Amino acid sequence: MENNLVSNWCKNVQTLPESYIFPEDERPGEPIVPLSGSSPIIDLTTHQHDQAQQIIKASQDFGYFQVINHGISETLLEETVDVLKEFFEMPAKEKAKYYSVDPNSKCKLYTSTMNYSNEDKHYWRDALAHHCHPIQHFLPFWPEKPTRYREVISAYSIETRKLITKISDVISEGLGLEKGYFGGELSKVQMLLVNCYPPCPDPNLALGMHSHCDPNLFTILLQDNVCGLQIFKDGKWIAVEPIPNAFVVIIGCQLQIISNNKLKSVIHRAVTNSKETRICVGNFVIPSSDCHIEPASDLVNGTTNIPAYKPYQYKEFLHTYATNHGDFEAVLQSYKL
Numbered sequence: 001m002e003n004n005l006v007s008n009w010c011k012n013v014q015t016l017p018e019s020y021i022f023p024e025d026e027r028p029g030e031p032i033v034p035l036s037g038s039s040p041i042i043d044l045t046t047h048q049h050d051q052a053q054q055i056i057k058a059s060q061d062f063g064y065f066q067v068i069n070h071g072i073s074e075t076l077l078e079e080t081v082d083v084l085k086e087f088f089e090m091p092a093k094e095k096a097k098y099y100s101v102d103p104n105s106k107c108k109l110y111t112s113t114m115n116y117s118n119e120d121k122h123y124w125r126d127a128l129a130h131h132c133h134p135i136q137h138f139l140p141f142w143p144e145k146p147t148r149y150r151e152v153i154s155a156y157s158i159e160t161r162k163l164i165t166k167i168s169d170v171i172s173e174g175l176g177l178e179k180g181y182f183g184g185e186l187s188k189v190q191m192l193l194v195n196c197y198p199p200c201p202d203p204n205l206a207l208g209m210h211s212h213c214d215p216n217l218f219t220i221l222l223q224d225n226v227c228g229l230q231i232f233k234d235g236k237w238i239a240v241e242p243i244p245n246a247f248v249v250i251i252g253c254q255l256q257i258i259s260n261n262k263l264k265s266v267i268h269r270a271v272t273n274s275k276e277t278r279i280c281v282g283n284f285v286i287p288s289s290d291c292h293i294e295p296a297s298d299l300v301n302g303t304t305n306i307p308a309y310k311p312y313q314y315k316e317f318l319h320t321y322a323t324n325h326g327d328f329e330a331v332l333q334s335y336k337l
């Protein structure tokens with residue numbers, strides 16, 4: 001099964017295998033409307049009050065934003081992408097040690113989706129996933145090769161954790177919630193999910209990742225300066241232009257629910273390209289599975305702001321998400337009051 005990893009065989013094929021060719025109505029399509037300068041960009045060196053307002057506006061209008069001047073060094077970002085590229089370039093035999101589609105395994109390497117064997121069509125993507133907070137607890141399960149993997153990914157995980165806290169605090173300020181509101185159980189889990197999209201023989205027929213909303217609180221993505229991420233807005237797929245050294249922050253379903261629809265979770269997907277490998281490093285901020293979730297009480301006081309969703313435990317939500325195959329509206333519908 002591990003030989004199914006796209007990174008293991010893509011160099012040997014000139015044409016896209018049938019099992020990767022999507023039906024016409026699901027293909028990426030043309031034209032893709034570029035965001036042409038209207039992409040929401042937040043500079044994290046400006047006054048926190050301004051950042052809070054900009055982040056809330058971007059999250060309402062787009063469901064995502066990019067952050068620049070976030071304080072994480074360019075060198076660390078480059079080393080992170082390099083070590084992850086090296087990981088996917090390792091010989092098949094080396095990668096086979098990590099291949100797993102068992103949801104309980106502590107480090108998973110798989111291709112397309114975890115449901116590969118039941119898929120009609122496969123996505124042109126390999127993925128590596130493991131937890132990264134607290135580091136000392138999870139590091140023994142991380143890949144041992146490339147030799148710098150653990151050192152670089154530890155530094156990256158620590159730095160991104162600080163950024164996650166900073167972004168969480170700015171969001172809570174913007175929503176009028178107390179500082180630290182999203183700390184604790186709501187952001188207890190931090191998962192690294194690295195997507196690798198090797199050059200694809202026919203990007204017009206293939207997809208890198210299906211259209212979905214992120215089920216968690218929010219996600220920060222490092223895009224590696226290669227186009228591929230698209231968001232769905234006003235009935236169109238819009239490319240999210242990579243900005244060097246920026247992070248893309250994707251609002252997840254839990255932020256939409258806790259904010260009582262003030263912030264919007266965005267539908268997004270990834271397309272492929274024929275020229276270069278694209279690495280997209282995702283850091284998923286996830287509530288603990290027993291975490292109790294409901295619209296924040298401070299946002300639903302009074303008669304005008306009635307709660308839009310009923311309370312639930314995060315694990316119940318994940319179950320609903322899985323049974324609805326990530327269909328955003330269907331999932332939210334189950335929790336609407």
Ligand SMILES: O=C(O)CCC(=O)C(=O)O
Pocket residue numbers: 193195209214221228229230268269270280282
């Ligand atoms: O590769 C990308 O740009 C998107 C990744 C993503 O949406 C995810 O991992 O949930």
Ligand SMILES: [Fe+2]
Pocket residue numbers: 212213214219250268
């Ligand atoms: Fe996503």
